[in-house]
Amino acid sequence: MTRGLTRHFNGPGRTTVHAVDDLDLEIGQGELVAFLGPNGAGKTTTLRMLTTLVPPTSGTAHVAGHDVVTAQREVRRSIGYVGQGNGAGLQQLGRDELISQGRAYGLSRRDAHARADELIHDLDLTEVARRKVSTLSGGQRRRLDIAMGLVHLPRVLFLDEPSTGLDPQNRANLQELVRRLHQETGSTVVLTTHYLEEADALAERVVVIDRGRVIADDSASRLKSGLRDLVVLGFDDGDAAARATERMARVGRGATLDQVDDVVSLRSQGAHAEVGELLVDLAGQGLPVRSVEVARPTLDDVFLELTGRSLRDAHEGATTDQDQTDQKDEVAA
Numbered sequence: 485m486t487r488g489l490t491r492h493f494n495g496p497g498r499t500t501v502h503a504v505d506d507l508d509l510e511i512g513q514g515e516l517v518a519f520l521g522p523n524g525a526g527k528t529t530t531l532r533m534l535t536t537l538v539p540p541t542s543g544t545a546h547v548a549g550h551d552v553v554t555a556q557r558e559v560r561r562s563i564g565y566v567g568q569g570n571g572a573g574l575q576q577l578g579r580d581e582l583i584s585q586g587r588a589y590g591l592s593r594r595d596a597h598a599r600a601d602e603l604i605h606d607l608d609l610t611e612v613a614r615r616k617v618s619t620l621s622g623g624q625r626r627r628l629d630i631a632m633g634l635v636h637l638p639r640v641l642f643l644d645e646p647s648t649g650l651d652p653q654n655r656a657n658l659q660e661l662v663r664r665l666h667q668e669t670g671s672t673v674v675l676t677t678h679y680l681e682e683a684d685a686l687a688e689r690v691v692v693i694d695r696g697r698v699i700a701d702d703s704a705s706r707l708k709s710g711l712r713d714l715v716v717l718g719f720d721d722g723d724a725a726a727r728a729t730e731r732m733a734r735v736g737r738g739a740t741l742d743q744v745d746d747v748v749s750l751r752s753q754g755a756h757a758e759v760g761e762l763l764v765d766l767a768g769q770g771l772p773v774r775s776v777e778v779a780r781p782t783l784d785d786v787f788l789e790l791t792g793r794s795l796r797d798a799h800e801g802a803t804t805d806q807d808q809t810d811q812k813d814e815v816a817a
């Protein structure tokens with residue numbers, strides 16, 4: 485739970501970077517929540533405050549019932565944190581890494597071995613466990629990192645961009661792993677991502693963050709429910725498309741129509757469910773449809789609606805912003 489959680493950094497010159505600005509959040513035990521936002525939105529800083537790695541400038545946060553400033557030790561004992569870098573040491577075997585991590589969290593030698601073997605079994609890490617960490621692929625290392633975050637059975641697991649840099653297959657595997665461990669352990673999982681599809685597919689709740697502020701907080705389907713579908717219809721020629729546009733304007737309850745040559749784009753809420761009826765009606769008018777594309781709203785559309793910017797563009801823009809990176813290094817140094 486956070487109240488007015490805020491973190492400022494010194495920017496270049498005398499400027500102040502409002503990395504996280506007045507964040508109020510309530511996350512219940514057992515929820516699976518994704519923080520979604522472009523680069524620089526404040527996702528990592530939020531996670532770093534919740535995991536006690538960065539103190540807030542103002543406001544409060546409690547994790548597993550403990551204050552992140554006054555009860556750091558208790559918070560750390562209750563959480564697992566998988567940061568953006570790889571946590572595992574390179575020369576050890578995967579299994580030994582897990583055992584060392586267990587020991588670092590105060591498990592006895594015997595318990596650390598037992599826990600490592602349990603995780604290897606549960607997370608399908610047999611192959612990963614017997615290889616040196618330096619020889620693992622990116623996806624295998626991320627899976628090992630997640631196992632490391634789970635060694636001490638945390639009540640809350642924080643994952644910072646767990647699938648960044650992975651190919652689509654490994655990303656899908658990792659998402660499946662996160663989903664499974666959430667279901668099986670019932671622990672709270674909070675992850676950050678700038679992959680729209682990931683937030684959509686994985687999280688029960690999506691907290692959209694932009695410029696340090698929460699701009700939306702709901703299930704992906706509810707966030708998208710107010711937005712319009714796009715249906716693109718292809719006709720024989722421009723004349724047929726023009727007549728079809730007229731017909732649809734007459735019968736089509738408030739849809740926005742746009743004709744370019746032999747193609748008509750129609751936007752309206754829930755249009756995907758009416759496409760069949762529409763095609764029959766147009767065919768009945770002697771206007772057969774030659775091609776159909778239906779696009780349901782995405783979380784990118786939600787972001788666009790809320791900010792006037794596309795999340796993909798905002799993300800790409802920010803990644804090329806060398807200033808931000810330099811600035812980060814400067815203050816961190």
Ligand SMILES: Nc1ncnc2c1ncn2[C@@H]1O[C@H](COP(=O)(O)OP(=O)(O)OP(=O)(O)O)[C@@H](O)[C@H]1O
Pocket residue numbers: 493494495501502503504521522523524525526527528529530678808809811812813815816
């Ligand atoms: N140590 C720091 N010093 C100065 N500025 C920082 C520092 N850490 C973060 N910032 C700035 O705070 C803002 C939020 O950064 P943060 O890393 O939290 O964003 P993010 O949403 O996690 O982005 P990404 O997806 O790239 O990880 C950015 O403008 C960033 O440059």
